[in-house]
Amino acid sequence: MKIASKDVSAVSMVKEALEKAKRCKNYNIFTSLNEESALNRAKEIDEKIARGEDAGRLAGVPYALKDNFLSKEGNTTASSKILEPLRAPLDSTTVEKLEAEGAIMIGRTNMDSFAHGSSTENSYFGPTLNAYDKERVAGGSSGGSAVAVAKGIVQFATGTDTGGSIRQPASFNGVYGFKPTYGTISRYGVVAMASSTDCIGFFARSADDIDLLMQICSGQDPKDLTTLPDYYNEKNDKEIKKIGIIKDFDLSKVDPSIKKAFDDKVSELKKDGYEIVELSMPALKYALAVYYIVVPAEITSNLSRHDGIRYGYRSESAKSLDDVFSMSRGAGFMPENKRRIMIGNFVLSSGFYDAYYLKAQKARTLIIDEYKKAFEKCDFILTPVSPSPAFKLGEKVDDPVSMYLEDVMSVPLNLAGVPGLAIPAGETESGLPVGLQIVGPRRSDKALLEFAGRIAGEAKINEEVE
Amino acid sequence: MKYIPTIGIECHVQLCTKTKLFSEVDNDARGKEPNSCVSPVDYALPGMLPRLNGEAIRYAIRAGFAMNAKINTVSRFDRKHYFYPDSPKGYQITQFYHPIIGEGYIELPSGTKVRIEHAHLEGDAGKLTHFDTYSLVDLNRVDTPLIEIVSMPDIHSAKDAHDYCKELWRTMCYAGVTNGDLYNGNMRFDVNTSIAPEGSDKLGTRTEVKNLNSFRSVERAIEYEISRQKKLLENGEKVIQETLGWNDATGKTTGQRSKEEAKDYRYMPEPDLPPVHLTEEFINAEIKKVPLLPNDYRKKFGEILPADTLEVLLDYPDLMKKLGELDVKSIKPVANLFASVLLAEEKSVEMLSHLPSATQLSDLVEMKEKGELSSTAVKEVFLKFFDPQMGKKDARAIAKELNVIQENDAGALEKIVDEVIADPACAQAVADFKAGSEKVIGFLVGQVMKKSQGKANPASAQQILRKKLA
Numbered sequence: 001m002k003i004a005s006k007d008v009s010a011v012s013m014v015k016e017a018l019e020k021a022k023r024c025k026n027y028n029i030f031t032s033l034n035e036e037s038a039l040n041r042a043k044e045i046d047e048k049i050a051r052g053e054d055a056g057r058l059a060g061v062p063y064a065l066k067d068n069f070l071s072k073e074g075n076t077t078a079s080s081k082i083l084e085p086l087r088a089p090l091d092s093t094t095v096e097k098l099e100a101e102g103a104i105m106i107g108r109t110n111m112d113s114f115a116h117g118s119s120t121e122n123s124y125f126g127p128t129l130n131a132y133d134k135e136r137v138a139g140g141s142s143g144g145s146a147v148a149v150a151k152g153i154v155q156f157a158t159g160t161d162t163g164g165s166i167r168q169p170a171s172f173n174g175v176y177g178f179k180p181t182y183g184t185i186s187r188y189g190v191v192a193m194a195s196s197t198d199c200i201g202f203f204a205r206s207a208d209d210i211d212l213l214m215q216i217c218s219g220q221d222p223k224d225l226t227t228l229p230d231y232y233n234e235k236n237d238k239e240i241k242k243i244g245i246i247k248d249f250d251l252s253k254v255d256p257s258i259k260k261a262f263d264d265k266v267s268e269l270k271k272d273g274y275e276i277v278e279l280s281m282p283a284l285k286y287a288l289a290v291y292y293i294v295v296p297a298e299i300t301s302n303l304s305r306h307d308g309i310r311y312g313y314r315s316e317s318a319k320s321l322d323d324v325f326s327m328s329r330g331a332g333f334m335p336e337n338k339r340r341i342m343i344g345n346f347v348l349s350s351g352f353y354d355a356y357y358l359k360a361q362k363a364r365t366l367i368i369d370e371y372k373k374a375f376e377k378c379d380f381i382l383t384p385v386s387p388s389p390a391f392k393l394g395e396k397v398d399d400p401v402s403m404y405l406e407d408v409m410s411v412p413l414n415l416a417g418v419p420g421l422a423i424p425a426g427e428t429e430s431g432l433p434v435g436l437q438i439v440g441p442r443r444s445d446k447a448l449l450e451f452a453g454r455i456a457g458e459a460k461i462n463e464e465v466e
Numbered sequence: 467m468k469y470i471p472t473i474g475i476e477c478h479v480q481l482c483t484k485t486k487l488f489s490e491v492d493n494d495a496r497g498k499e500p501n502s503c504v505s506p507v508d509y510a511l512p513g514m515l516p517r518l519n520g521e522a523i524r525y526a527i528r529a530g531f532a533m534n535a536k537i538n539t540v541s542r543f544d545r546k547h548y549f550y551p552d553s554p555k556g557y558q559i560t561q562f563y564h565p566i567i568g569e570g571y572i573e574l575p576s577g578t579k580v581r582i583e584h585a586h587l588e589g590d591a592g593k594l595t596h597f598d599t600y601s602l603v604d605l606n607r608v609d610t611p612l613i614e615i616v617s618m619p620d621i622h623s624a625k626d627a628h629d630y631c632k633e634l635w636r637t638m639c640y641a642g643v644t645n646g647d648l649y650n651g652n653m654r655f656d657v658n659t660s661i662a663p664e665g666s667d668k669l670g671t672r673t674e675v676k677n678l679n680s681f682r683s684v685e686r687a688i689e690y691e692i693s694r695q696k697k698l699l700e701n702g703e704k705v706i707q708e709t710l711g712w713n714d715a716t717g718k719t720t721g722q723r724s725k726e727e728a729k730d731y732r733y734m735p736e737p738d739l740p741p742v743h744l745t746e747e748f749i750n751a752e753i754k755k756v757p758l759l760p761n762d763y764r765k766k767f768g769e770i771l772p773a774d775t776l777e778v779l780l781d782y783p784d785l786m787k788k789l790g791e792l793d794v795k796s797i798k799p800v801a802n803l804f805a806s807v808l809l810a811e812e813k814s815v816e817m818l819s820h821l822p823s824a825t826q827l828s829d830l831v832e833m834k835e836k837g838e839l840s841s842t843a844v845k846e847v848f849l850k851f852f853d854p855q856m857g858k859k860d861a862r863a864i865a866k867e868l869n870v871i872q873e874n875d876a877g878a879l880e881k882i883v884d885e886v887i888a889d890p891a892c893a894q895a896v897a898d899f900k901a902g903s904e905k906v907i908g909f910l911v912g913q914v915m916k917k918s919q920g921k922a923n924p925a926s927a928q929q930i931l932r933k934k935l936a
Binding site for chain 1: 506509510511512513514515516517518545547549551554555556557601603730731732733734737738739740
């Protein structure tokens, strides 16, 4: 991570980032920029440095914040109409920790509204465009954050990953994207999607940079009772020898360029002396079905608070209490939000709960056990991130199931709570980035990032603006 | 036909913890501005997560022990969904599948046992005040910890329902888990009533009367429901399963806006709160902190005090504790003073909040026993214990100040008696007594009292008079 010093001022770093952000305006990366306060913060950091004080491990580093993180700067909209007016009175734990180390938020990044989606096309503010092809999607839901890093605007950006929302856009834009073990980073102050699978993570140019961010942001938080005791900063001396590949994933169905990248990486690992272990993980085929029961159930519950009463958008034509609820929500949510709310209500309704939700929870336990067994046989697992590289804008908007299939290789990790890192792994013939995913057992995050640092290089940055 | 009523009661008890169930905000909103005891967690700002108040868990353990219940070592929270402005999250966090308190029972003074099905922890809702064209929302009460105690259908009369609610209230107050202020909704009762023909093995259709906050209204609402349902059945009509409200002024139950289209709360495990695991040691340590409960006092004082006095005084936990501090012989006279003197006072409740010390009370009893105080004087001194100016003084000092200590010195008394006998004004009475008239002794005792300025012990005075005139 390049930080501010006596030679490179924070002000110049922030100015450069803001200029780049403006140059990339057509990509629709940011929902709001934070110019004035970012420059003021940069001045403070420079003064600190001038006085010879410690300005933090991220001194003056500009970063982009996914729009579902609460921060006193700007409106926390979650790229939705219903939260468009929301000014948060507090900072999320992640923002607090990053800023305590001197990082400077220059803007909030576009996302699928409430993180529902795999393309950032479900944003109230319109889609973010792919860093390599403006006719293609950025991926999602953290599309804005991925493109902000891929375009070289910032060195890192925050993301949330409930079913692949960091890893898939990272791979679509050729950068690193990390989803840690569930509970490693506090969810306090992040607009909830699905509480039991939501993970806070990062986009960056290298595994090393992500490691630094993890050192800073991980740890138990009394404000989030699901956080794990601080394990990340413990010493790691695990020796990595065996890499698993899952034979149940039928790679003949994925895009040839992705299959090639995968095969190349496997050969490379073999050549470097790693043992490749074939794994049978039959329960993974239920993952998507389980995911689209458990996650909508939690979504419908977590979105209940958006009722137009206390904050956010309230329909002005509402004439009764029921109007306030139904009209504010009706106009405030995007179609995909509503689709998931309806699925969630359906699976939770009395008479269906046992058949869907309870059964899905049981299948989820099977998936968790399957990962445990797999990691008795290998240290990490290598898989593609998604079945195809970035698809065309509008290509899947009207076909929700095909959009959901985007997540088939990423959602099992969220259900099991295990960490996964998207690494850049070459490109397609037409020059679109291709990514692969390294999956580790719970709490292997540090070893995973170290391993990735050894097997993959720095991400390419595409500063070209069409 | 004779009908047998069956009644089940759900009781909500607000716990008097320092902070709320899921946030670190003051739980005591009495006398505070609306919406002043509310944190972002309580008003459900996006991204806020519930924290769990350990004190509420400890209070639930105490409450469970007090109702003779099993404490579950693993319990969980669930979400109960509904849209209403009193519920900022759009769901209430409750314990639907795995409550913290298992089966237990409450024993009524009559000896009837009412079984508890379970009791669970949950957050309270906010308060709405409705006006003509708008409503105001006060979230101060949001997520005040509640335990909801669910009884089995073991109650078969309005009177038993009344006694159950009262005993439950007493038990929770004694256990120290609630302020027990019924007027302010610290305990609220939902009552399910059904009737079935005698001998029937099936229960009738039940109605639920919600949000009753006095024992009397519980009793009246059930009486009303029993007779209403009976009339319906006798007329060949059906009882509709519905939720009703109680109007205390008219003494009737009324249907609550027929919005009751079978609500579906879409329960779901609360993913933001891990399960609560309790060790036996933790549970036992908490149980040890539970003070004596109403039934313990019944056992302790049962042979000393008449049952009716005891039942009256049991409404006052601090008083029972005070009685427990007294030497055994003082308990009954002190209890009688409270039951007959203090509770007759207009400001008895206020007075009871500043109880005299055990020494003050014991001294008072001792002075009475020694004959130093008349019954009237005892009452006077006793009431002065509650006087802000004199309350701190001991019994003797107060008695002296009131100048009510009786003259018991035999020598001094004999002297006064001699003076009365020698008094020419009494000559006729003395003669009459000697001639066998019993009734004049009262006049002579009265003269002794007068001469002693009321300080003589009348019994001793009579004794000496009789000896001298024999």
